[in-house]
Amino acid sequence: MASYDGGAASAATTCAFSNSSFTQKRGLIAAGTNDGMIYVLRAESAQKIQEIGRYDTSSLQNRTAVFKVQWSNDDLKIAIATGGKEAYVMDLHTETITAALHGHARSQKCIKWCPKQDWLLSTGSRDGSICVWDLRVHGGVFRDPEIQIRRAHSQPEITSSTTTVTDLLYTTEHSIYSAGAADAILKYWDLRNVKDSHEAAVSTEKSPSQMTKRSRGIQSFVDLDNGTLLALARDSSMYGYSNTTLAPTGDRITSPKLHANSAYASLSLSPCRRWISAGGAHGSGIVVNVEKIGCHGDENLRPEITHLEAEHGEVNGMSWSNSDLAMAYDDGTIRVWRSGVSNISG
Template sequence: MLAAPDSSPSRPVFDNRTNNVQRTLSFLPTPPRGIKRPCDDDDAAAYKRAKLETSSGLGQPGVELLPLARGRLGLRPGMNGHGRRLGLNHFSRPFLESFVCSVKNDVYVCQAEGLMCPPLYASAYSHGSKRGGASLLAVATEFGGVHILNTARRDPWDPEPLRINLQPHNNGVFDVQWSTEDDKLATGSADQLVQISDIASGSVTATLRGHTSTVKSVRWDPTNNSLLATGGKDGSIHLWDLRVGTDTTTSPVASIFGAQEEIGSRKRPASLKSVTGLLYSTDTPYNLISSGTADGLLRCWDIRLLQRRKSGPKPKPVVASGVDPTCLQGSRRPRGIKSICLGTGPTAGSIFGFSADSRIHVYSLDSLAGQENCYFHPKMQTNSFYVGLALNPNGNWLACGGPDGNAFVFDVHNAASVYAEPTEGVRLGMHGQSLGEVGAVSWSVDGLATCLDEGTVRVWRPDLDVYRECQADPEGQKWHWDWSM
């Protein structure tokens, strides 16, 4: 051990040695040239990031582009600073414009007996198809039939996979929904019935009786494969338990009559106000959200407080929209809601509603308050109440039906932000003759399915190379492809 010095070196008492250090950069060991990190494996080849083409506008930080030629929807969102999944932000439009439909392979004809093609009223992809499984699409027709199609991508020389044809009704089917386990289908029809069909056998296993008019909306409870809710033109909402009742017929276990009537009004309405949409809340498992034709207000019901009897005190919603967003765009009267869908991923906590003013309004899931911003396209004007909404599995893109054979896709990844500026949607249409209205729309991980009045289903997939060919030679390619306009 070294001996301690006799005394410490002298210096002024308040000499600033902490905050006034004289430094020099001459001693820093800065290398004269860049040094690469050695590879862990001596035999491994040098890794180099692939550069994206910038001519198409497809390339932004935070998003990895996957192959589009033969894969599924090819975007893998990153994460933002708050841990939420990012959408496609401003460069999503070029990607959405690349959606194309093969006239030969992606068009499915839904014929009935006598080679007739009835209008298609509803469609739904299975839950498995939204997780990467088989692309099974259920399509409901005006004649009461349901076609289950396998819409997976196939080569031009491959035949269409075998389809399953069901006939649960003899009248128009306005909603079709897969059960949580994808083993049953629930269909609501103009015959005032809800039928439960077994996929494996193709037979009707339960008939739900309780509505006095057309059944417009059917929703399975996401937490129980035996519970579901329905709404109809009679203005009522019924809750069902498939474990209750006889072998074939079931009555509702709870009901809400006049669900869309004005809250607190004692006057009997001159006409029934239809229920057009139902959603189970993802935040609260016992909350059911409804929309109707009377106005743009949403209502949330606690199903634990409901009873079966029609007489007695009328149940009140636990939450209701305060301001009608359909009156915020210059309209003198409220407009009804045609269809609603629930946000997921980056849009979790939001509800989208397509109203009779041909605008898509955004609501908060917690308060049901409508935002002033909305999504709109000049060609989206329609008076039909049979136009649907669908959100893709990642929660980034919202599809909507429309007139003249057109469907519309919007980037809604930032819809929950009050500062969001909705952009104009992309119009997907046919470059030939107009074939009526696009009503039902549905997403899988493989693409977007649109259903037309003339009885055909078109599946749209992203393919940038084909889209460029269509842009370069529209007259020649219109016989083989449909693309965005």
Template structure:
């Protein structure tokens, strides 16, 4: 029996032998101390030295107690397999750690934002300092209903809160809605008489220097905010102009939609100069027109009436807007159904051999694949009343108030409607005068409501972009009489217009709201609050 235990594992072979490399023990954890790390790396990277035996026998000089061991080919393969198993174990551990980190990060990203419902429930409005009246220009009435309102772009960024309110009599009131005490008088307002018919939409340009108004007199007019003078008169619709939108990349371009079912695109640099009394203005025609934009026809051309046949009622264009993520696109909605359509506004021409180039109307690239107004048990389609783009956490979404008394969210750029919708048991939309608007922070959405209660509603929509989000119940603002139509947001304030001829401003105030809840009978003479 050999005295040296190492000799029992020594095998003679005419082939090359391998020097012994101590095998590192497999562990389920990575070594942490510096010595273990160095030893771990040395064991992995140590090269395998080979030498060729000159004879089958090993000389006694080589058997003098040295640390050199010789293994067979099978043992070499086994050790190599063990090293590969060890490397795979370390590699798999690193992969598992990375996967765990990524999954935890993704779960944090998917986590829903905390509810801001307590903030919405703190909105209050003073009967004295937060109410503005729209005086009538006629002698038979004192107040006139406001049809549209819009805060300036500076107001949404925290600047001076200027609110443009358009009325049934074609008047525009520019109000300063900054917070003031009950005993302070109303700041001086600017009044512009732009039309002799109702104004259905009003919008500020990007620099807040001009106002665009669309009216029932079939025209759209551009006015200077500083002087009040009319600078442009746009004519091209065959019926009431219901909506308008400024191009966010060029202040000289805007789009309008009307009850005639047409969408008109305008360039304020093109037109004929006219002079009336002491004012000079441009009268312009549309540079491009999309006739029957929401009709079920491929060719969008001006309809030609046939003898003996009644022309069907056109599908009214209720909203047009420019999505920020699509610089050359336009999105429109109509009163017929909940389908949104996307238009490519890049100029296209066709050249004929015998005629000069002819400009073609914008192309409809795609539309909503499903009508969301029919996803909740309705047997027929319902139209879209008002539409607005999300911002901040809701960027990439379009919110549309439908005639089915629900607020639907559409994803950009596919215009696919989400199945879940924001709703309230008291929200009613029986007319096409109710508006919807997203707050500058993008977390809240406000809308008006039809009926005799005169209530408006606030919703927390910060999690609306998450498919699995749970829709929260909206907050009802109580205190106005009649239908609440147009609404709009500025920073830390929400404006609502009622057909009783008043405009009310709502602000978050936790202290006042708590007082109203504790003493409702005494507070109702001075305040209105959220429920």
């Protein structure tokens, strides 16, 4: 395991391997902190992580936290979700902010590039809205959203309700899934037909039967590419959903060391789609073999769960390369586990 702290006194909140890391070794890692710093790192060996660059966003947002970072498809830009009202796109070559995305009334919880279009990205916010941005539209650095879905996960009958949008996932350039903090419901949006937030969404009102009303809410979710969406819920369990009907499948994964109460809790899926990782308390991250998870509702499944123990620090964000797993800890460190995907179950 390699470790990097950069002399930081603040928590490392998020990290993301570059897209080139999915096919080659020694890819770059972008990491953010809760005082607005962005680090670009490279894991050189099992014992060494090299700092390539660091960028202070405090001049843009009065030193608020970085919630999420994501590389563009060509690895030339990094999208940044912040604790302020604006998200940013940074050009790594010029080390400048090329787009300041304003349209939210509160901080953003997630930011995602469209996998097929480098000019298209979306954000989800604590203000309850989803914004879609087209970077081809000229207008200087400051950009307005092309599409804004307000109250995306709020209850239609309660006009004053606002539910945080916690995560997004593109299915095509015209459609996305979304999750919210108040319930266990996933939604599907056709961005070509967005007129009213509650008419445009496809969802099911069903929640996983094992989930209590007090613990409902989804922190993060991924597409396993086998017909199943796997979601990390606020009750520190993972639940399966059909990616066509969005109904719960009955699959559930849990561990005493899985911890989803952090503001930065998330899931990460390995490039081979075999492994999923999630954060935990007391320095423990978990890795789960999800090959047998599917839309069959078998609650008796016991997927293989591996615990990755560090000395201390709660696990926040995490990200996979083709063979390594990076984790961001609230003690300010980034740790990279280099045992290899095929051997990580050890």
